[in-house]
Amino acid sequence: MLRDITLGQYYQTESVIHRLDPRVKLTGTILYIISLFLFNQFTGYLVAALFLCVVIRLSKVPFRYMVRGMKAILFLLLFTMAFNLFLTPGEPLVQFWKLTITREGLRISVFMAIRLTFLIIGSSVMTLTTTPNHLTDGMEKLMGPLKKVRVPVHEVSMMMSIALRFIPILMEETDKIMKAQIARGADFESGNLVKKAKAMVPLLVPLFISAFRRANDLAMAMEARCYQGGAGRTKMKPLQYARRDYLAYGVLIAYLLALMLMKYVGSFI
Amino acid sequence: MAIVLDHVSYIYEKDTEMAAFALKDICLTIPDGQFIGLIGHTGSGKSTLVQHLNGLLAPTGGHIYYNGKDIHADGFDKKELRSRVGLVFQYPEHQLFEVDVFTDVCFGPKNLGLSRKETELRAFEALRQVGFPEEYFYQSPFDLSGGQKRRVAIAGVLAMKPDVLVLDEPTAGLDPKGRDEILDRIAALKAETGITVVLVSHSMEDIAKYVDRIIVMNRGSVLFDDVPAEVFRHDAELEAVGLAAPQMTYIMRTLRRRGMEVGTDVTTLEEAEREILRVLGK
Amino acid sequence: MGIIQTNKLVFEYIRRDEEGNAEGITRAVDEVDLDVKQGEFVAILGHNGSGKSTLAKHINAILYPTEGTVLVDGQDTREEAHVWEIRQKAGMVFQNPDNQIIGQVVEEDVGFGPENMGVPTKEIWERVEESLKAVGMYAFRKHSPNKLSGGQKQRVSIAGVIAMHPKCIILDEPTAMLDPNGRKEVIRVVRALNHVEEVTILLITHYMEEVIYADRVIVMDQGRAVMQGTPREIFSQVERLKSLRLDVPQVTMLAHSLQKKGVPLPDGILTAEELADALGYRKG
Known part of the structure; x- marks a missing residue:
């Protein structure tokens, strides 16, 4: 079972995503995870899914590697879903025995499942395309300013x-x-x-x-x-930003803007 | 009473793209009372093979029979099998955990559900069989030397009174004297109790000296399975798979090439000495 | 002056019981005098617990002498100011290949030493390349160390030391955990480094096959250097070695037992060819 945990397992291949600076990937992953919790409409998830698909495609890592990481959290996922499904108050949809499924519950549990799935796959993309050493290098550099406060x-x-x-x-x-x-x-x-x-x-x-x-x-x-x-x-291997890294930051900003736009547009639908 | 392997195959990471054959169509019989040497370089499948003998790994193809019964059939008592086929792994550090040597050796028989008295009797007997000095019975197993740790690990398995004792490289990391002491002990144990022994090793010298049958593994298959002298005749094939005949065999060949009329079917020091003395007419 | 010198080196430690009370003093190294010249290949032979590894750890300033001195390239290991310089000059390879590889990619591990020394980035790459080539592991530079065989891992460890440009390399039982093929690989690399690159080698081992190529062999027992000489001189003393829990090469053993049976043979035969010569069989 332990072997199913994909986090921390690097998949060796040549791709644009592999070559990106780890700082870009770290920042990107964090922003992506935050973005998942920013919206509540399906349109937003569509953009997030699209973005993830493109990144996965570019990374050249076979999709089943991403999904493998899911196995480890399957229980957690089902638990959260069930929790939200039955315990959210609101307009009842189905009722049997002492359990009630509400419209809000259904909505929240589906959203929760999508968020968690995207979160795991998103971070798997990072760990699968970045050697752990590179990753820690990136973290060290990103957290560099903390050295001044004796961290x-x-x-x-x-x-x-x-x-x-x-x-x-x-x-x-x-x-x-x-x-x-x-x-x-x-x-x-x-x-x-x-x-x-x-x-x-x-x-x-x-x-x-x-x-x-x-x-x-x-x-x-x-x-x-x-x-x-x-x-x-x-x-x-000192970290140095290349042109593609700046480009990647640009794409990230574009993605976030697209989401904002969706949120804005979505609120009218 | 025997272990029979019938067309046994084992594939690692089955159902993934990394799937690799660790064992390929192995057919073997291990009858009672034999002293068998299992040889092969790292990755030849010998460690995988021994883990099949006591059911730790289940074959992905074929069957294994112990005393005529399929060990992976429903209702077969695996725990019982593991007490009958005792497997000692390479590093004693992987099994020693108790506060003192004696308690550690009791772990096996205790797991068999034996009474306390019987457990302790067996532990005592097993430690005696491996020649472990009584004054260290209540020492922590972690403070022992490499050779003594090895003895305790073997005793820990012997205390279950197995019919077959499988030893995975019992001399790895020991110095020459320590190595000889352990192997001599095993040979004495074999002579004393008639137990079947399967000795996994890299060293042709060790094997040549003790065993009556050699199984050579290569890439998951059995390359040779015969008495030592026959196996060592195939030195070219052995070298091709990263092994070699014992050094004595090569020494005798050199002598013969140089014109000395010695036989070259020699594997041990004693045989070589006898052969040279014969030629010298002494 | 030798590159490694010890004068009456003594190392003692206090044995403690489980509660931490002192039980007694063990003298692990006992008045050892060592003098290794630049370019020499010296082997230290001894059974487990003979003190040979403890001696080795002094040369890299991991342990400090209780009495006596250790000089590496003329510098005393006890002077704190020299410690890092000494560790760079006397590189050390340990027994367990898994417990000394720090990097997760072969080349990164080899670069670890130079990084610590503050070598500029460009030069680190040059050193990594040259070191990996010297041990024949360049083709594996992008691999994970976990996927390598024991012999390959040890070669990476050796490369990691070479990349620090040491004056001598101390190998502390580098082959004890390897299979016969891995052992041969490592010894071949060590010999080549000594021959071709003229690196001073101090090899610690209990395998007698590995010391045959040394210029000089020192045999240790109970913390003392009890025998010293060329491999042939050492292996001439079969009974003595046996009493020290050590082996001699099989052919030496054979010659020795023939001798005992009354066959007139000289001491210290090291190869089958020599045995044929001694038995009076002419070449060709």
Whole structure:
């Protein structure tokens, strides 16, 4: 199940979206997510969907990779939908037993589902087209001004990029430990919650010990390679805006303007 | 009593574009009491194969029978199977978790639902079988040396009293002495209890010294399955797949090329010594 | 003067029980004198727990001596002002390939050291390219390290060290977690670096096949350097090595047991050809 989480998984290919500066992609994703919550009409969603489709097309990442990220939040999605569907007061549409579906409820739950879906796919586009390293570089640079107020921006981004590198390694390790314990008759599946929690001990102890060991080794290896924090460091791949990045910002603004326009026009319909 | 693999295939990431054959149409029988060496380079499918033996992985094609019963048929007791076919993974760090060695070895038998007394008896017996010194029974398993950790890991599986013991590279990372000690222990255990042993290894030298049958894996298929001397005769094919015959075989070939009338079907030091002494007339 | 010099190096640490109370003192390295010349290939052989890795970590200023001194290119590792310079001069490759690769793309990992040293961007790229070519991993520069084999990962780690332009490279059991093919790959690269690029190599290992090509072998046991000499001199002492939990090459072992059976053979035979010579079989 863990492997279904697409967030943080880079899809290697050549495309305009891949080549964009990570700062553009980060800003773009954030603005896109905000934009999803700006409007309440279907026309607005149409524009948002269109924009997303074009970006996905340009990224050359197969669509099923985007959808894969959805699997992980399917439960959350259904839960939110059900919650909104049954608990929004308003004009009743259908009624059975103690549950009532209202027109407003239906509307809100559908909107919520669309928003969440677009949100996940939108951020998947970013993570699928940007190497995690590039992403953390972008964040470091975008949050650069925070350094002045003593926020350890470099350290945080270094931590993130290391965490991202070790996630697949630790996942594989979890799988191996699980198998080793199952081979000794461990049972991770049956029993009530307490029993299940107890059954996790033979998995978690070796995993934690290994993670700490790795952390220790890695810290030593980094020091051995002269790592001493962000000061005095140069960059192998410094971020520099190219023409296409300015162009992309232009497209983003155009998209936002189009949405505003829709909202304005939509309010008359 | 035997494990039978009937046209077993396994495909990784089935149904995705990354699908790859890890095992291709494997037919094997592992009868009782054999000492089998399973050889192949990294990625040859040997680790995938051993995980099929105790049902950790289910084949995507074919069937596996344990004592005549299909292990993936409905109603087959997998837990029971895992206690019969004991699998020890490469890194003991992946299984040691208890506060002390003895409690850790008790984990397996405890999971089988045995009484406390029986559990402890088995743990004690298993630790004795691997030659683990009694004065360290109540030490934390994390403070042990690599070789001792390995012993505890093997004992942890032996305590379930398996009929078949599968060891995935039990000597990886050990120094030469530590490696010999572990392998000698396994051989002694085999002689003492008659248990079936499947030893996964990269090292031809280790395998040549102990086993009576070698299975060579390459790209998910069985390349050779025979007695050691026969397998090592195919040194050119072995080299082509990134393996080699034991060094002794090559040494004897060099001697022969240089004019010494020695036989080259030699795999161990003892055999080589005997052969050279024979030619020298001593 | 040698590039690496230790004088009566002692390293002790306090063993503690679970509550953190001192239980005793362990002397992991015991009065070791080491002198490695520029361009030399020195191997340190020893079983697990013989103190060889602890010794190695002193040279990169990861550990500091309890007594005695460690000089790298004439600089004392205990002087804080020199630490970063020493770490750049004495590059270090560790045992576990997964736990020393920081980058998520091969080339970014190789660039990590130079970035830390403040090397200008353009030069980082040049260094990354030349280092990856030196270890034969240039074709993999855009790959994720997670998809590489153990031997390939170690070669990337070596490239990461070369990119810092060190004067010597210390390899701390770089092959202990690899399969035989991976081991050969790594040793081939190490030998080439020593031969072609004339990098000083200090190789720490417990595999005797890997030390045959060294100029000099030092055998460690219980923190002490107990044997020292050329590979042939070392492997002549089969019984001694066995008592130190070490192996000798198979052919050396064979010659040794033939010797014991009364066959007149010299000590320290290292190849099958030498054995044929010694047995009196002429070439061709």
